[in-house]
Amino acid sequence: MSRIGVFVCHCGENISRTVDVEQVAKAAGEIPGVAYSCDYKYMCSDPGQTLLKKAVAEHKLDGVLVAACSPRMHEKTFRKAAEAAGLNPYLCEMANIREHCSWVHEDRDMATAKAKDIVKLMVERVRKGKSLAPITVPVTKRALVIGGGIAGIQAALDVADAGHQVVLVERDPSIGGHMAQLSETFPTLDCSQCIMTPKMVDVANHPNITLYTYSEIEKVDGYIGNFQVTVKHKARSVDESKCTGCGVCMTKCPKKKIPNEFDQGHGMRPAIYVPFPQAVPNTPVIDRENCTMFQSGKCGVCAKVCGPGAVDYEQKDTLTVEDVGAIVVATGFKLYTIDRKPEGSPIQGYGEFGYGTIPDIIDGMTFERLASASGPTGGKILRPSDGKEPKQVVFIQCVGSRAREKGISYCSKVCCMYTAKHTMLYHHKVHDGQAYVFFMDARTPGKGYDEFWRRAVEEEEAVYIRGMVSRMYQRGDKIVVMGSDIQVGTQVEIEADLVVLATAVQPQDGADLLAQKLGISYDKYNFYSEAHAKLKPVECATAGIYLAGACQGPKDIPDTVSQASAAAAKVMTLFAKDKLERDPVVAKVNEKYCVGCFACKKVCAYGAIEEKEIRDRQGNLVKKVAYVNPGVCGGCGTCQATCPSKSIELDGYTDEQIMAMIEAL
Amino acid sequence: MHAEHIKHDFEPKIVAFVCTWCTYAGADLAGTSRMQYPSNVRVLKFPCTGRIDPVFILRAFQKGADGVLVSGCHPGDCHYMAGNFHARRRFAAFRALLNFVGVDLNRLQFSWVSAAEGGKWVDVVTELTERVRTMGPMPEFKELEHEEQWSTFAGTSVDKSTVLNSPELKEAYDSIG
Numbered sequence: 001m002s003r004i005g006v007f008v009c010h011c012g013e014n015i016s017r018t019v020d021v022e023q024v025a026k027a028a029g030e031i032p033g034v035a036y037s038c039d040y041k042y043m044c045s046d047p048g049q050t051l052l053k054k055a056v057a058e059h060k061l062d063g064v065l066v067a068a069c070s071p072r073m074h075e076k077t078f079r080k081a082a083e084a085a086g087l088n089p090y091l092c093e094m095a096n097i098r099e100h101c102s103w104v105h106e107d108r109d110m111a112t113a114k115a116k117d118i119v120k121l122m123v124e125r126v127r128k129g130k131s132l133a134p135i136t137v138p139v140t141k142r143a144l145v146i147g148g149g150i151a152g153i154q155a156a157l158d159v160a161d162a163g164h165q166v167v168l169v170e171r172d173p174s175i176g177g178h179m180a181q182l183s184e185t186f187p188t189l190d191c192s193q194c195i196m197t198p199k200m201v202d203v204a205n206h207p208n209i210t211l212y213t214y215s216e217i218e219k220v221d222g223y224i225g226n227f228q229v230t231v232k233h234k235a236r237s238v239d240e241s242k243c244t245g246c247g248v249c250m251t252k253c254p255k256k257k258i259p260n261e262f263d264q265g266h267g268m269r270p271a272i273y274v275p276f277p278q279a280v281p282n283t284p285v286i287d288r289e290n291c292t293m294f295q296s297g298k299c300g301v302c303a304k305v306c307g308p309g310a311v312d313y314e315q316k317d318t319l320t321v322e323d324v325g326a327i328v329v330a331t332g333f334k335l336y337t338i339d340r341k342p343e344g345s346p347i348q349g350y351g352e353f354g355y356g357t358i359p360d361i362i363d364g365m366t367f368e369r370l371a372s373a374s375g376p377t378g379g380k381i382l383r384p385s386d387g388k389e390p391k392q393v394v395f396i397q398c399v400g401s402r403a404r405e406k407g408i409s410y411c412s413k414v415c416c417m418y419t420a421k422h423t424m425l426y427h428h429k430v431h432d433g434q435a436y437v438f439f440m441d442a443r444t445p446g447k448g449y450d451e452f453w454r455r456a457v458e459e460e461e462a463v464y465i466r467g468m469v470s471r472m473y474q475r476g477d478k479i480v481v482m483g484s485d486i487q488v489g490t491q492v493e494i495e496a497d498l499v500v501l502a503t504a505v506q507p508q509d510g511a512d513l514l515a516q517k518l519g520i521s522y523d524k525y526n527f528y529s530e531a532h533a534k535l536k537p538v539e540c541a542t543a544g545i546y547l548a549g550a551c552q553g554p555k556d557i558p559d560t561v562s563q564a565s566a567a568a569a570k571v572m573t574l575f576a577k578d579k580l581e582r583d584p585v586v587a588k589v590n591e592k593y594c595v596g597c598f599a600c601k602k603v604c605a606y607g608a609i610e611e612k613e614i615r616d617r618q619g620n621l622v623k624k625v626a627y628v629n630p631g632v633c634g635g636c637g638t639c640q641a642t643c644p645s646k647s648i649e650l651d652g653y654t655d656e657q658i659m660a661m662i663e664a665l
Numbered sequence: 666m667h668a669e670h671i672k673h674d675f676e677p678k679i680v681a682f683v684c685t686w687c688t689y690a691g692a693d694l695a696g697t698s699r700m701q702y703p704s705n706v707r708v709l710k711f712p713c714t715g716r717i718d719p720v721f722i723l724r725a726f727q728k729g730a731d732g733v734l735v736s737g738c739h740p741g742d743c744h745y746m747a748g749n750f751h752a753r754r755r756f757a758a759f760r761a762l763l764n765f766v767g768v769d770l771n772r773l774q775f776s777w778v779s780a781a782e783g784g785k786w787v788d789v790v791t792e793l794t795e796r797v798r799t800m801g802p803m804p805e806f807k808e809l810e811h812e813e814q815w816s817t818f819a820g821t822s823v824d825k826s827t828v829l830n831s832p833e834l835k836e837a838y839d840s841i842g
Contacts, residue, residue: 070693070696071710072693096693098696099696100693100696101704104695104701104702104787106701113704114704114707117707519746521742522741605747605748606745606746636712636744637711637716638713638715638748638751641751641755650712653716659721662728663724665678665680665728665729665730
């Protein structure tokens with residue numbers, strides 16, 4: 001390649017203020033092989049791109065270097081322009097003289113010298129560049145949604161309504177997630193169940209949705225458009241095809257005193273159970289750890305009373321493999337629980353609060369269950385210890401959230417709003433009761449949110465105290481809450497009947513393990529990372545995998561539903577094409593030199609390397625060599641750096657290219 | 666954050682081999698945040714630190730780099746799942762080798778800089794630049810290159826002390842590249 005064009009951008013003044021762009025263009029013109037160089041105010045603008053296209057034609061350029069901003073910003077723009085001018089897009093590169101030069105160095109001489117060097121390096125890269133053709137792979141138009149909460153349900157319904165098949169996998173016995181647990185929702189005080197359960201039924205009845213409850217993701221293979229997902233169906237001990245959901249087994253089960261997880265351990269359930277009356281599917285499951293039949297082999301009542309004979313103690317876990325083209329991850333959240341701090345977790349507890357030892361200190365979700373008409377108290381606010389109606393309730397915000405010293409620095413986003421809602425629900429049910437709220441900030445950005453919070457403070461008589469609680473302890477049947485009021489500058493002591501903690505929102509248990517199976521990245525809290533915080537908020541860096549809901553970060557219901565629909569839209573965009581074009585930056589094997597040691601195979605995280613047999617005309621095996629499946633290859637190049645015989649090469653980052661750049665140092 | 670712009674006697678040449686997804690983006694963030702750092706660093710972008718062959722580092726030192734930085738995603742955050750782990754393992758062995766051949770390991774730095782750590786990028790680059798500045802130019806490989814030149818004439822009876830100054834040899838040497 002010998003006719004390279006270099007285009008130096010001013011980026012308005014962003015580059016030209018500290019870099020002498022004319023000098024850079026002039027110096028570039030003197031590099032051997034550079035046939036044309038110029039500078040222009042805005043290369044990315046329409047006239048800038050036209051300038052590039054014209055220059056390619058006029059000067060018969062066979063390679064283009066645009067010295068401007070980061071390639072992460074405009075590489076696509078210029079590659080498109082180069083393609084329009086008749087060049088292979090991969091013969092167009094960018095030299096980053098903005099983010100890596102003009103913006104970080106104030107000294108004009110030094111910045112200009114550095115810009116020249118960067119251009120020099122990149123010219124070498126263009127010189128050694130190769131034309132690459134995009135790889136096309138077929139798309140399986142079937143989606144997998146992981147998690148059956150509101151996020152998963154919304155995403156599944158949207159994709160299914162668009163006419164595509166959806167597999168929805170939920171690890172609990174019923175879909176519904178946390179939203180099904182809530183009593184009323186802010187800021188409208190809609191009954192959560194009333195808006196949630198019809199959607200759950202829609203999922204169960206949708207002809208395009210295959211619903212797997214009590215199932216988990218075992219393994220994920222493949223790549224965008226072509227994933228093979230192994231789903232483990234945990235043994236329910238009840239045959240779903242035979243069960244009619246009559247519920248006789250549950251009423252006859254002799255073991256009835258098992259704390260109900262759905263009611264946050266405050267109600268009781270039998271060993272054969274559905275999590276809640278509106279569960280979908282309405283098929284019970286046997287909790288083998290608590291079932292007498294499984295523990296001692298003596299019982300079998302449920303099997304005896306079951307008319308259709310659906311109970312099957314012998315049922316085993318089964319596996320199915322589902323072929324899908326896209327995956328939506330919607331695994332949701334859990335609440336931070338001080339008493340059940342995970343082993344080895346860096347998160348500090350709140351020992352001083354006495355949570356877990358004082359029964360009348362509960363978390364927000366437990367309060368939801370107490371306030372819910374379908375909850376353990378039938379919607380009456382009664383405290384757990386003695387079932388009395390609490391007359392003084394203290395709500396404490398930011399327990400765990402925004403507490404860097406305790407290990408979580410983020411804001412859990414929903415607590416300000418749900419605490420305001422709790423004070424209202426409490427006030428509506430216990431007219432002579434008083435609610436106090438210890439808070440640091442009230443964060444209420446959302447449609448109708450601030451109005452709702454003000455209503456709690458101004459009309460519904462909740463007493464908001466700005467300050468934190470230092471300690472709580474039991475005195476008689478009261479809980480003494482010691483805190484501070486920083487606005488008045490005094491210490492406050494309240495004798496409470498019930499304390500509700502707005503504990504931090506955390507990712508679900510096992511979120512990290514699922515991420516490892518999916519090959520997606522997660523932050524230090526195990527929240528999943530989006531590809532770009534602003535411009536790709538629902539996509540993962542791993543192509544074909546999308547995020548919805550609180551698995552990505554704390555979210556309220558409207559945000560969750562919006563993101564779920566956005567994820568569904570991304571899935572549908574992917575499914576709109578029969579074939580998919582992907583970046584051709586993949587590894588290739590030089591079969592002549594490959595000695596078949598398969599060191600590359602060992603280091604390939606994608607499993608893209610296969611063994612290929614080379615045979616002569618008589619069909620005798622000559623040798624075995626490595627073969628890279630271009631559809632599976634991620635393009636990291638680890639194989640190339642590992643290959644002892646240097647016979648595998650990553651397109652776009654060949655040894656020749658990199659060495660040429662180093663030579664130009 | 667404004668670094669002082671004092672011109673020093675010796676401006677070291679620092680080469681950074683970085684991955685696209687974390688460190689390159691981290692350096693971009695330092696740019697968009699207008700953080701200031703020494704202009705000695707030249708960045709070479711790789712898809713992943715897993716792609717970085719130790720030979721590149723040797724060649725960089727040989728071509729006059731006074732310090733080399735290799736930086737990628739934090740463990741567990743690799744865009745390619747495990748590339749940075751392979752890189753880490755490779756560099757553990759490579760550093761031992763460099764040490765064995767007598768290269769001061771203070772000239773080679775390996776670090777994790779995520780896309781969100783613009784400040785860390787600045788710190789790492791500044792620290793390495795200043796450290797290498799106090800160490801002076803990288804001598805070993807430049808000398809080695811001269812020796813390479815000698816070896817061309819191995820076995821001949823040419824007077825080696827004068828041959829280095831001959832323009833013919835210089836031309837021949839330059840053509841080797």
